[in-house]
Amino acid sequence: MDHDHTANAHHAARPTCWTVVVPGPFFGGFTYHLEAGQTPPCPGARVRVPFGKSERVAVVIEAAEPDGQETRPIAAVLDPEPLLDDRTLACLRWAAAYYHHPLGEVVFAALPKALRGERELQVEALSLTESGRQALEDGAARGERQREALATLKDADDAVPATALAAAAVRRRLIEHGWAQIVSMTAPADWPSSSENDKTTAPALKNEQAVAVEAVAAGLARFGAWLLQGVTGSGKTEVYLALIEQVLESGRQVLVVVPEISLTPQLIQRFARRLDVVPAVLHSGLADGERLAAWRAVAAGKAQLVIGTRSAAFVPLPKAGLIVVDEEHDAALKQQEGFLYHARDVLVWRARQLDVPILLGSATPSLETLRHAWDGRYHHLHLTERATGAPMPNIHCLDIRAQPMEGGLSPALMRAIERHLLAGGQVMLYLNRRGYASSLVCHACGWVAGCPHCDAFLTWHRQAGRLRCHHCGFEQGVPADCPSCQAPLSVRGMGTEQLEDVLAARFPGFGIVRLDRDATAGKGVMAESLARVARGEARLVVGTQMLVKGHDFPGVSLVGVVNADQALFASDFRGPERFAQSLLQVAGRAGRAERPGEVLVQTHDPEHPVLRRLLSEDYEAVMAAELAEREQAELPPTRFAALVRADAPNGAAARAFLTRVADDLRERQGDELAVWGPVSAPLARRAGRYRFQLLLLARVRSVLHQALWQVDESVGSRRPGQGLRWSVDVDPIDLA
Incomplete structure (x- = not known):
C-alpha cells in the first residue's frame, strides 16, 4: 500500500507534458514538458520550443501523458488564452487526416500570417486597486479626469488597455497614488457594431x-x-x-x-x-x-x-x-x-x-x-426565373469552319457586335487565355519560343514587352527575330490582349475594358474597371474566366464566346462539366435588364454532343448525361479518387518511386482499389522538375484512405531523397 502511494506521488510530481505541432513535413506532434513555475498552456495557444539546434513557434494540440521518453522543456508560453478553440482544432485535425497533410502545416495555415510567428497580443493595461476603489467612493480622487478613469476601471470586468483609458499624465497619477496598477492583458478584439451607411430596404421576394x-x-x-x-x-x-x-x-x-x-x-x-x-x-x-x-x-x-x-x-x-x-x-x-x-x-x-x-x-x-x-x-x-423577370438569353452556335477570321472573330460575330453597339448595348467577349499570343513561332525554320524549365510555350505579353511562362513564372525579353535562323517571327494563337487591340481598331470610340489577371493586377484597378462598365463608359468588355465570377453587368446584351473548342476538347475528364459551367455562367451575363440577351458561341464542332445538349436541354439534363458517362467509365463521383504526384530533377527517379508505390498497392489492396499509372503529368516538366502521377480509385472511401495511409507508413517522409518530392491530392479536381 505504501509502495503504491509513493509511486502515485512520484507520478504526480512529474512535469506535465504537452503535444505541440510545428509547420513542416511532420505528420505527428512533438512532446514537451513544463518546468516548475511555468503557467500551463491551453490547447490552441502558441508556445516557443527548442527544435533541433534552434527554437520554433509551435501550437499546443493537447495534454500528453509522460511515456518515459526524455522530453525537452517548453521555452515560453506565448498566449495565455487559446487562439484556436477546441472545435476548430478538431476540424483541423480532421482536415489533416482526410487530406493526408502534415498537421502542423494545416494548423499554421489556419492562423493569420501575423500570428504564425511570435507576435504578441499582450498590451499594457491598468486595473483598479482597493485603494483606488476607496478613493473613488470617499472623494479622495478630486480631478474630473482621474474620477472618470477610476469609474471606467471599476466598471470593467478585468483590466482596461492603458491607451484606451486616459491620457498618459492621468494614468501616471493613478499609479503614483496607488489607485491603479499596471498589468498585462490580451488586446481586445474590437469590431464596429453597425455600419455608417444608410440601410437599404429589402425588395419583396419572388x-x-x-x-x-x-x-x-x-x-x-x-x-x-x-x-x-x-x-x-x-x-x-x-x-x-x-x-x-x-x-x-x-x-x-x-x-x-x-x-x-x-x-x-x-x-x-x-x-x-x-x-x-x-x-x-x-x-x-x-x-x-x-x-x-x-x-x-x-x-x-x-x-x-x-x-x-x-x-x-x-x-x-x-x-x-x-x-x-x-x-x-x-x-x-x-x-x-x-x-x-x-x-x-x-x-x-x-x-x-x-x-x-x-x-x-x-x-x-x-x-x-x-x-x-x-x-x-x-x-x-x-430558382428558375430571373429576379427582374427578364428571359434567359438565347444561345446560338457559329460554325467557323472555312470562315475568314479577323483577329479570331468571325464575320457573323463582328456583325452582331456592331449591331448591339449601335443599338446602345454593351458587348462582352470571353476568351480564357490572357496575353497577346499563345506563342511566337518562326515559319522559316519552325522555332517556337519555349520555356527552358517547363514543357510549355512562352506567352507573348505585348504591352509588357515580355515572353512569360504561365506555369513557373519564367520570363524574358522578346527577340527581334528568330534566334535560330534570324528570320522574322510571327504569332500563333491569340489572347485577350490581341482581342482588345482588334476590337479597339474595329470599333473605336466605344470604350473597352479588359478583365484578366494582368489587366487588373494593380490595387483598385478591378473596382475602377467594373465601375467604368457600370457607368457605360466602356461598351466593350473582354476577359478570361474572371468574367464568369458572379459580376453583374446589367447593360450587356451580347456575349460572344470566342473559342469554345479550347474547353470542349480539354484532356481532363471534367472538361465537359467545366465547359457547361463556364458557358452558362458567361451566357448569364447577357440580357439581365430591359434589353434581350444574345449569346454566340464560335466553334469548329457545332455538332459536339455536350454543346448540342446545352442548346436543347437544361443544365441538370446535361449533368445527368455526364454522370451516366462517368458511371460507365467508373470515374468520380461514382468512385472516390486520390492523385499521388511525384516530381524530381531526374524523371527516372520520380517514375521509379511511383512504380514501387503502385506495385505495393496492387499487391496489398487487391480488387477493391484501382491503381492507374504511373503516367507523365499532362505538363510533364515544370520548373525544371519531371512530374508523374498515380490515380487511385475506390468505391468505398475508407479503402482509399487505408491505401493512402499505407503509402505514408511505407515511405515515411514526403522528401525521401534524390531531390524527390511527392504529395497526395484527395478528391482532385484537376489532373494536370
Missing part, C-alpha cells in the same frame, strides 16, 4: 425566393445541407440576405465564402448597406494587420458577419448560426498547392460539427453536389 428562405429558415437551429440552384440573375443573393438577417438578429454569426477576392467588394458594400453591419473580411489580399484584426474579431464572436475566400473556412466561429458558400462549383474553392483542401467540403463538415445549416449556391452546381441533391443527402431548392 415566390421561389420566399419558398427557399422559408425552407432554410425552418431548419436554422440544426445542421442541414441545402443546394440553392438558381439561374444567373435569379436573386440567390437576396435569399442569402434574408436568411443572414434572421441569424444576425438572433445574435449568431454567419460565414459567407466566395471563390474570388474580386467578388468581395461588391458583396461587402451590398451586405453592409442591407444588414447595417460591418462585415469582417478575410482574404489573402489584405495587409497582415487588417487580416489579424478581422480574424480576431470573428474568433472572439465580436464580428457577426464574415465574408472571405477559401482560407476563411477555418476561422473560429464561437457563435456560428449559418454558413453560405457562393458559387460552390468554382474550382478556386480548392487549394491547388501545399495543403490541398476543398473549402466547400471542409465547410460541410464544419456545419455538421457546429450543428448549423449550410447553403450552397450556384447556377451550375458541381456534379458531386448535384449527385448529393439527387440522392437526397442535400435539400434541393430551385
